[in-house]
Amino acid sequence: MTYSIGEFATIVGVNKSALRYYEMEGLITPLRNENNLRVFTDSDIGWVQFLLHLKASGMSMTELKNYTEWRAMGDKTIPERLDLxxxxxxxxxxxxxxxQQNLDILNRKIVFYKDQFEGNKYEFVLYPKDKEEIAKS
Amino acid sequence: MTYSIGEFATIVGVNKSALRYYEMEGLITPLRNENNLRVFTDSDIGWVQFLLHLKASGMSMTELKNYTEWRAMGDKTIPERLDLxxxxxxxxxxxxxxxQQNLDILNRKIVFYKDQFEGNKYEFVLYPKDKEEIAKS
DNA sequence: ACTTGCATTAAAGTTAACTTGAAGGCCTAT
DNA sequence: ATAGGCCTTCAAGTTAACTTTAATGCAAGT
Known part of the structure; x- marks a missing residue:
């Protein structure tokens, strides 16, 4: 199965322009058909999805380029890839x-504000400003 | 205790220019001395450190500004701050x-490469290319 | 033949959050 | 009084990773 850039973009969830940019940077090398249109294959899907995971783990374009180059050089670059x-x-x-530490701090602040809010509510219930209200109730 | 912008920058680990930028954006409002120099206090330290935690948790400048404005408006904005x-x-x-999912994928790839490396080593030990070597050994 | 919808390239624009630079002021030590 | 080291403002520059725009082309449907 092969895909146009538009189809491929939908499949992998990446903007068409981003795919062209990735090609320019050497991360992908789609074939071209007789009209010079890019042709993507199923195996490109797996590769781009893996690249997206590396990216989402914080790798920069430069690192992705290194990895891609090493991959193209074959098994002798496995140590380099492992290092990266x-x-x-x-x-x-x-x-x-x-x-997780920042989450802790958020949680502490949230608890702090909630305590304060509960405190206000509690005070309101116990000591309403208008004491006549209590008498009436 | 009070601090110049340079001292304060060292204490909170933020570039002086970034502090000026934060002031421009309304996140901090240091006093000024008789020569128009910014004067930071100990309570500014806690506030900036808290801001840095919010920032490190992914809050944008806009969100930090909102939070700061709400804080300046007093307790009646606690619900807004809690929401944020x-x-x-x-x-x-x-x-x-x-x-964590991306970490899993990294780990799987690492194991895959390591297996391959181990596999190569193992194959080399068991089946050296030159069988004469075995005879000699 | 013409419109629609897809594609192409190259170049310029976008965004956030700073950072750097230019031009200058105040204080202190020599 | 001059040099060094801090500070000031305002404007312009930086960076990565795209995104948008402009000009163009091919191919299929009416």
Whole structure:
């Protein structure tokens, strides 16, 4: 099965212009048909999806380019690719930790504000300003 | 205790120019001394550090500005601040989840490459290309 | 033949959040 | 009094990763 750039863009969820940009940067190398239109294949889907995961894990365009070049050079560059992946793994682990700490701080502030709100409500219930209201109730 | 912009920048770990930018955006309102120099106080430290946590949790300048304005308006805006914090909390939780999934994918690829590397080593040991080597050994 | 809808390239524009640069002022030590 | 080191404002520059625009072309349907 093959796909036009528009079809492929829909499948992988990436803007057509972004795909052209990725080609320009060497991340993908779609074939061309007799009219010079890009032709994408099923195996491109897997590759782009993997690239998107690397990207979502924080890799820069430069790193993605390196990885792609190494991949094109064959198995002898597996150590380089492993290094890059392991480095990224460590960075993602650190980022997750940092986010969790920030989440803690958000939670503490949320609890603080809620306590304050509950405190207000409670005070309102126990000590309404107009004491006549209590007498009437 | 009070601090010049340079001292304060060192304390909170933020570029002086960024602090000026934050003031321009209304996130901080340092006093000025008789020579028009900014004067920061200890309470500014806590506030900026909190802002930095919000920022590190992914809040945009616009959101930080909203939060800051609400804070300046007093307790009646606590619900708005709570909404913003809880929304951010949900987003951070989602981002942590996404990062963990990407970490899984990194790990799978790392294992895959390592297996391949081990596989090569193993094959080399078991089936050296030159069978004469075995005879000699 | 003409419109519609897809594609092409190359170049310029966008965005956020700063950062840098230029031109200058005030204070202190030599 | 001059040099160094801090500060000031305002404007312009930076960066990555696209996105948009302009000018064009091919091909299928009416």
């Amino acid at each position: 992946l392991e480095q990224r793994k460590r960075l993602v682990e650190l980022e997750i930790q940092a986010l | 914090l809880e929304q951010r909390k949900r987003l951070v939780e989602l981002e942590i989840q996404a990062l």
